[in-house]
Amino acid sequence: MSIYKRFSLLGVLFILMSVLTAPIAEAHGENGLPGFLRLRTVTFFDVNFTPNQEQFKQGDEMTITGKLKILESWPTNVAEPKVAYISVDAPGPAVLVKERWVNGEFTPGSIFVEKGKVYDFKVKVTFRKEGRYHVHPSLLVEHAGPLIGPGHWVDVKASTTPFTNPITLINGKTVDLEKYGLGTVVGWHLIFFAIGAIWLVYWLVRPVLARMLLVEQGKFSELVSKRDKIAGAVIAVVVAMTLFGGYTYAKTAFPGGIPQQVYRFAPEDLKLNHFVTYKVESATYGPTTQTVVMKVLITNHGSDPVRVTQFSTAYIDFVNKALAKPDTEHVMTVSPDARITPGETKSVELTLQDEIWQKANLLPIEEAQISMAGLLFVQDDKGNRDFGTIAAPLKTDYQTILEVLKKKEEFIR
Numbered sequence: 001m002s003i004y005k006r007f008s009l010l011g012v013l014f015i016l017m018s019v020l021t022a023p024i025a026e027a028h029g030e031n032g033l034p035g036f037l038r039l040r041t042v043t044f045f046d047v048n049f050t051p052n053q054e055q056f057k058q059g060d061e062m063t064i065t066g067k068l069k070i071l072e073s074w075p076t077n078v079a080e081p082k083v084a085y086i087s088v089d090a091p092g093p094a095v096l097v098k099e100r101w102v103n104g105e106f107t108p109g110s111i112f113v114e115k116g117k118v119y120d121f122k123v124k125v126t127f128r129k130e131g132r133y134h135v136h137p138s139l140l141v142e143h144a145g146p147l148i149g150p151g152h153w154v155d156v157k158a159s160t161t162p163f164t165n166p167i168t169l170i171n172g173k174t175v176d177l178e179k180y181g182l183g184t185v186v187g188w189h190l191i192f193f194a195i196g197a198i199w200l201v202y203w204l205v206r207p208v209l210a211r212m213l214l215v216e217q218g219k220f221s222e223l224v225s226k227r228d229k230i231a232g233a234v235i236a237v238v239v240a241m242t243l244f245g246g247y248t249y250a251k252t253a254f255p256g257g258i259p260q261q262v263y264r265f266a267p268e269d270l271k272l273n274h275f276v277t278y279k280v281e282s283a284t285y286g287p288t289t290q291t292v293v294m295k296v297l298i299t300n301h302g303s304d305p306v307r308v309t310q311f312s313t314a315y316i317d318f319v320n321k322a323l324a325k326p327d328t329e330h331v332m333t334v335s336p337d338a339r340i341t342p343g344e345t346k347s348v349e350l351t352l353q354d355e356i357w358q359k360a361n362l363l364p365i366e367e368a369q370i371s372m373a374g375l376l377f378v379q380d381d382k383g384n385r386d387f388g389t390i391a392a393p394l395k396t397d398y399q400t401i402l403e404v405l406k407k408k409e410e411f412i413r
Contacts, residue, residue: 035362037147038314040073040373040391041081042139044149045312049135052152056127058159061098064088064125064137068149069118073373073391079143083264084113086121089138089148094131094156096165099124103267110142112266116389120270128165130158136315150315170258191242199235275302276340276378276386281347283372285394287365291353292372296390298346304380305339308348312387313374314362318352330354340378350376363394370394 047066056062070081086102088095100107101122113119123137133156137149165177214222281295300306311318311332318332319325333351340346357363363370373391 031360033148035364036075036367036371037078039362040071040075040371041078041141041144042068042070042147042149042314043312043373043375044068044137044315045317045375045387047137047150047315049152054153054155056154056156058127058130058156058163059161060156061124061126062135062154063122064135065122066137066149067118067120068137068139069375069389070113070115070139071373071391072116072389073371074115079141081113081115081141081144083110083142085110085140086119086123087138087140088123088125089136089146091131091133092129094127094129094133095125095135096128097123097125103270105265105267107267108263110264112264113141118270118272119267126165127154127156128163130156132156148315188246195235195238195242202231273384274386274388275384276300276306276388278376278388278390280390280392283392283394285357285363285370285372285396287358287363287396289353290355290357291351292357292363292394293352294350294372294390294392296348296350296376298340298348298376298378300340300342300344300378302380302384302386303342304382304384305341306378306380306386307339308334308337308350308376309379309385310377311350311352311374311390312377313372316356318354330356365396370396 045067047064050063050065068086074081086100086107088097099122102111103120121137125135133154134151135154136151139147139149141147163178166174167177168174211223214220277299279297281297283292283294285292298308307320309320309323316330318330319328320334320337321331322334322337324331330352333353335349335351336346338346340348363372371391371393373389375387376390377385377387379385
């Protein structure tokens with residue numbers, strides 16, 4: 001066996017081993033987004049999954065509701081949010097979006113968006129694929145990419161009957177989108193695969209190693225013969241005729257078609273009653289204790305006393321520790337935790353100590369600048385709630401950063 005064949009065989013074996021021995025990936029994909037993108041672009045809040053359970057079957061439905069605000073702290077190095085699409089993020093075609101509503105309006109496609117605005121969404125999905133995976137609401141911004149909300153684990157079992165997706169066409173005919181046109185798609189793929197295979201085999205039959213020797217010897221004029229040129233022209237003609245035949249078939253088989261419809265609009269603004277203003281006085285981050293401390297000046301312009309209840313950033317809600325339930329995952333300490341009376345301006349310190357900062361790579365200290373942004377919520381005794389954006393760069397001790405980085409390097413070694 002020649003050395004070239006041996007290397008080719010080893011290459012094939014390496015590819016097969018890589019594919020067959022690869023483990024199943026199961027992780028939180030949102031953690032792969034840069035921290036500044038998750039913290040400074042969009043904040044999801046009041047997100048609910050109905051029914052709030054993990055076990056489902058193929059064909060079962062879930063409704064995801066919630067709100068999101070496109071923050072005023074949107075990074076300057078990211079494309080401005082002008083057109084966006086609210087959807088559901090899952091591994092591959094695992095879920096099927098059946099309905100989408102934004103600010104009470106049915107939304108079949110993209111919408112026009114602006115920084116500083118709040119959008120109330122409802123997305124109804126059907127589970128299409130069996131398996132255990134994470135489901136997230138998401139905002140896909142044109143030229144900026146997907147921004148992911150909080151996730152919910154689902155374990156979808158196979159149904160006793162095949163999954164179907166029936167829909168009624170404009171001519172009154174009902175078809176199953178899971179199979180509709182599948183034979184045609186497979187047929188055209190096979191036709192072009194055959195053409196490609198013939199073209200590939202034609203060149204592989206020619207001794208590849210012999211052609212390599214011609215290149216090394218500088219005999220470029222002998223690489224492509226007259227026969228090769230004729231073969232190339234024949235393949236080009238066959239491809240062109242096949243494309244024209246496909247176009248003719250589509251026009252004949254599906255007469256009276258209409259182009260894909262685009263309905264894009266700017267949703268009406270939500271009616272929000274803002275009665276509190278915020279101003280960040282200072283913001284610090286301690287990497288060793290994983291603690292963010294923010295001092296915020298809060299002014300109550302309303303007619304009733306208010307109390308700080310929650311801080312939301314990215315897809316995480318930090319609840320006032322004094323108001324949190326036993327099963328609350330993320331809490332913060334508010335000091336002083338006293339009501340702010342009408343017309344009063346009070347400086348409040350928020351302490352958010354949580355391993356999520358490093359565990360989710362939200363505040364990577366290796367970056368030149370780290371910052372915090374999100375929504376701070378207050379509420380009065382009548383249940384009226386208000387919120388506003390707070391954002392600020394985080395100050396930290398450089399000596400502490402060096403110590404943390406040194407520990408990381410020692411751990412890696």
